[in-house]
Amino acid sequence: MIQLRYAVGATAFALLLWQGVVWITGVPAFILPSPLRVAQAAIANRALIAENALVTATEVILGLMIGTVLGAITAVPLAGSARLHRVVMPLLIFTQAVPVFALAPILTLWLGYGVASKVVMAVLIIYFPVTSAFYDGLTRVPADILDMARTMGGTKGQIMRRIKIPHALPSLGTGLRLAAVYAPIGAVIGEWVGASKGLGYLMLLANGRAKTDLMFASLLALVVMTLLLHLAITKAADSLGRR
Amino acid sequence: MTPAPTIRLRGTYHIEGQQLFGPIDVTLPAGQWTCVLGRSGVGKSTLVRLCAGLPCTGEFDGQITASDGADLAERVSFMAQSDLLLPWLSVLENTVLGARLRGQAPDIQKAQGLLDRVGLSAHLHKKPSALSGGMRQRTALARTLMEDRPVALLDEPFGALDASLRADMQELAAEVLADKTVLLVTHDPAEAVRLGHQIIVLTPDAAEKWPTPPEMPIRDQYAVATISCQAGLLARLRQSP
CATH class of the missing domain: 3.40.50.300 (P-loop containing nucleotide triphosphate hydrolases)
Structure with missing residues (x-):
């Protein structure tokens, strides 16, 4: 509760500062609109923003779900076989060296202007952090516990299912918290490169028509969406860690 | 055995x-x-x-x-200085861990009997974090006995x-x-x-x-x-x- 009060206080302070800068400098609204003007634009265009936010939210959530499932099902076999890890991990790191932003035009070319290319962007951007965080959790089970499991005659599959995976869930939660912040970046970059809907598309459209207040309002919607997603995933991740 | x-x-x-x-x-x-x-x-x-x-x-x-x-x-069964209880499992589930790890159906009645013997029958469904050090080590002992090695x-x-x-x-x-x-x-x-x-x-x-x-x-x-x-x-x- 105290944390929330601080957050509200800091946001109010930033808004006041912003409004103050606009008043004092008299900067034109198409360069920097005042927060008041952004709020007015947000209210006036609420249906437009909501429609596009829904598209971006769909891309982000689909990307998160697919990226998480892919990350998790990659991490489990990697953690189960040191040899597989030696072969696959360098490949994964190599793919991380390719900037995802540079892939956006190619993905749009291959998958079109629809939701698919943005979902793939979001998946690409979160896949590695999720895989890596879950893998770390799976391989950091205390050696004593694994020794005990071996003396009990535990099978490899059951040790994975009943010890390693439950032990790694808090680590997976950490990966998901990162993913919640990264996934919208992937979706919006995808929308910038080529889309007919979504908050990224709306921002570009507003910018091109010098409707800077609408651009800021769209950006605000994106920030709120990302924060809500982060909050929801943090709650889910905390419950994973508390079991 | x-x-x-x-x-x-x-x-x-x-x-x-x-x-x-x-x-x-x-x-x-x-x-x-x-x-x-x-x-x-x-x-x-x-x-x-x-x-x-x-x-x-x-x-x-x-x-x-x-x-x-x-x-x-x-x-052989193995017991270490740390109790090695899995924090996400209850006392009863920790006791039957061996059978679960072998993919067998655990004998819950036997586990309850053993936990009764080590004085934990009132705590079957508690998580290790809710137990004292002595209770945790008694759970570990019950788990060792459950293996009946x-x-x-x-x-x-x-x-x-x-x-x-x-x-x-x-x-x-x-x-x-x-x-x-x-x-x-x-x-x-x-x-x-x-x-x-x-x-x-x-x-x-x-x-x-x-x-x-x-x-x-x-x-x-x-x-x-x-x-x-x-x-x-x-x-x-x-x-x-």
């Missing part, structure tokens, strides 16, 4: 070319407690790992045999408990593991003298048998013979090596 075998361990152990201990020749008599003492780093826990068939960092040149000729693997390997299982709890746990363990071949690694001469049918002092060169008082364990810790044996053992441990 097969009857508890006598176990004989003969050999030398090296880590990166340096001899840790040996050559030693240790016999763990069937159905009795053998307590192993020695300085830190002399290889006491390595003995446990060797008997359990667990991977070790060094090389063991020798053999470990059971009197019935059968393989020791899957006939003829050989129990205990690596300082009571080391982290306070003195009175430790005495309670020693009595409980001696009672419930009475018919098993037990190897107990300990730092505490009092514990070894109380529980051991046989006491071994492990040094880099040998595994010395230490004479035990004439009465059978579990021994009276206030008896003169027990206290005098403890004192002698402590004096031996303080000598070098």
Whole structure:
């Protein structure tokens, strides 16, 4: 509760500062609109923003779900076989060296202007952090516990299912918290490169028509969406860690 | 369960070319407690790992045999200083972990009976975080008993408990593991003298048998013979090596 009060206080302070800068400098609204003007634009265009936010939210959530499932099902076999890890991990790191932003035009070319290319962007951007965080959790089970499991005659599959995976869930939660912040970046970059809907598309459209207040309002919607997603995933991740 | 075998361990152990201990020749008599003492780093826990068939960092040149000729693997249960309870499982689920790990259906009734025997029947569904240190170690003991293996390997299982709890746990363990071949690694001469049918002092060169008082364990810790044996053992441990 105290944390929330601080957050509200800091946001109010930033808004006041912003409004103050606009008043004092008299900067034109198409360069920097005042927060008041952004709020007015947000209210006036609420249906437009909501429609596009829904598209971006769909891309982000689909990307998160697919990226998480892919990350998790990659991490489990990697953690189960040191040899597989030696072969696959360098490949994964190599793919991380390719900037995802540079892939956006190619993905749009291959998958079109629809939701698919943005979902793939979001998946690409979160896949590695999720895989890596879950893998770390799976391989950091205390050696004593694994020794005990071996003396009990535990099978490899059951040790994975009943010890390693439950032990790694808090680590997976950490990966998901990162993913919640990264996934919208992937979706919006995808929308910038080529889309007919979504908050990224709306921002570009507003910018091109010098409707800077609408651009800021769209950006605000994106920030709120990302924060809500982060909050929801943090709650889910905390419950994973508390079991 | 097969009857508890006598176990004989003969050999030398090296880590990166340096001899840790040996050559030693240790016999763990069937159905009795053998307590192993020695300085830190002399290889006491390595003995446990060797008997359990667990991977070790060094090389063991020798053999470990059971009197019935059968393989020791899957006939040993293991208890360590930390209770090794899985924090996301309840007391009951931790107790039946072995069956779950083997992909078998656990015998819940038997587990409940064992937990009753170690005084935890009122706490079956609690998570380890809701238990005291003593209750956690009793859960670990129930889990060991649940395995019903003829050989129990205990690596300082009571080391982290306070003195009175430790005495309670020693009595409980001696009672419930009475018919098993037990190897107990300990730092505490009092514990070894109380529980051991046989006491071994492990040094880099040998595994010395230490004479035990004439009465059978579990021994009276206030008896003169027990206290005098403890004192002698402590004096031996303080000598070098």
